[in-house]
Amino acid sequence: MTRTFVLRQASSAILAANAIRPVPGMPLSVPVFMSGWLTAELAPQLLALTATDSAIHVARHGIRSRSDKVGLLLSTAAVAALSSVIATGRGAAHECESALREELGEDYAERDGKIARAGLSAWRRIYDPFWMRRKGVTRVRNLRYAPGGRRFRLNIYHRDDVPSDAPVLFQIHGGGWVIGSKDQQGIPLMLEMASRGWVCVSINYPLSPRAVWPAHLIAAKQALAWVRANIGRYGGDPDFIAVTGGSAGGHLTAMMGLTPDAPELQPGFENTSTAVHACVPHYGVYDMAGDTGIKPVLQRVKSGLMPMVLGKNAKFPDDYRAASPLAHLRADAPPFFVLHGRSDSFIPVAEARVFVEKLREASDNPVAYAELRGAQHAFDVFPSIRSAAVVQAVGRFLEWAYRTRDQREPENRESVAEAVQLRDTDGG
The missing domain is CATH 1.10.1040 (N-(1-d-carboxylethyl)-l-norvaline Dehydrogenase; domain 2)
Incomplete structure (x- = not known):
């Protein structure tokens, strides 16, 4: 004994x-x-x-x-x-808050700069972390957004009373592009935002090795097109959609923000806008080609995973780089809030640092970055002291992005209209 x-x-x-x-x-x-x-x-x-x-x-x-x-x-x-x-x-609350204050400036600090303290219900969720429900939130399951079976299904979370013209949060699950489900990830954040009056959508997408790149991203854009056309029936506003996800979902989140309206990535729906208004990637993959030179990234590039995801006939480095967020940086990228754990064993924190540095150089919009001490990969999957703080901070960022959308939308609408006009003129 x-x-x-x-x-x-x-x-x-x-x-x-x-x-x-x-x-x-x-x-x-x-x-x-x-x-x-x-x-x-x-x-x-x-x-x-x-x-x-x-x-x-x-x-x-x-x-x-x-x-x-x-x-x-x-x-x-x-x-x-x-x-x-x-x-x-517990320090995650201050780490996130400092990141948002530093990047978003005085307007954010004045309106959103209070760190929420965990109430009784929040602590109950932390000490009962696998209870993934929230009173007052309804889930609508397994809606089809495209033909092809269960990998082309999505869930919708909204407040019981069904809001009107609510901002939309679009969640993409992770799992190395080979596993995962819309029912398993991002739930604490979606429940929180739905309880605040947002409409949240979580999607499945085709997985490797059966699907090869860019099938994953095309499916996510198909889901976004479906949301833009149908979310009004569930109380959502198609004119404001933010996207989030972790790991492979973080990679797809970044790609969604950095490849709006790219015709080669939306075959058959080229004239549907796939632009999003804010991106919140968690512990994402940002360098698919090894351009950063970071040792663990190079090991990943040379591993058997990349040919499985990109296809055995993928040409290196062109096809690898085409799937890399670092290769798609742009001045009109939407506001980003990047989160990464300093103790991540799968995706090195140095990869996120380089991505944020390069995106800040390229983008005209804010790029907030919170590096969380002690956080492993997947730190936000279920409620914990850290993830509860992260959820609150992400909520404040999303509400800031929604509140300040009019400062960016005229230019974005003009650029989208010009892109569509050019495609129509070219016969695309």
Whole structure:
């Protein structure tokens, strides 16, 4: 019994240590990610279990042997480390707020600069993180946006009373372009925004290896075209659509913002506007061709994943670069809020830093960037101390983008109209 107690406490201490400082290296990226992600976002629950386990052991067995003392020492170390993880997670609120204040300026600071404190309902969601529902929010499931089966379906979240002309949030799931579902990701943010009166849409799209690039992006644009034509029936305003997503969904989010109305990416619906008004990519892939020279990025480019996604006949570097957000930077890009975890084991934080730097050089619109200490990949999948803070910050950014849309829309409408006119003149 004492030996198992020591093993349990040692396990807690190791998990906490990995959450604080993940083991680097591609061969260990999956187990390091899984243990670090769950430990970091479930740290309060793990701390409570560790402390309770120690208290029960001492109450039943006392502190009689050397193993008892070792177990308690490990328990103390684990509790201290988990407390540090929790404190780091709480820091996400200030990290996000500082990023938004710095990039959006005085107008944002005056109107939106209050950091929301977690109320009773928020803390209940954090301590019951897998309860993915919100009172007052309705979900409409499995609407078809294009022919092709379940990979061409979407869900809609809206307030029970169905708002009128509400801004729209468009969510794209991640999963390395090979797995994932509209029912699994982005839910805390969509529930929050739907409760605020937004209409939220989450989509499926075809997955590799059956689908090869750019089928994923074309499907997302098909879904956007469907939303633009039909979202009014669910209370949404087709004239304001923001897009968000994580990992591969973050990559697609960036591509949606950087390739509006590109005819080669919307075959059969070339004259439908696919422009979006704001982008919030979480821990996205931004360099598909290795142009940054970052070692983990080069390893990813040379891995078996890229031929699976881009097709075995993809030409390097042209086809790789065509799928890379870094190759599509533009002055009229919509406002971006980029979020990335500093402890991400899958997509290096340096990749996000380069993307933000280059996008800021190119874009005329704000590019906010929050780099979250202690955050692993997928930090926003379920409610946690960190993800609750991120959801609130993203909500403030989205509402800022919606409120200030008129400062950008005249120019955007003119450029879209000119592009459509040119295509019509050319016979496209």
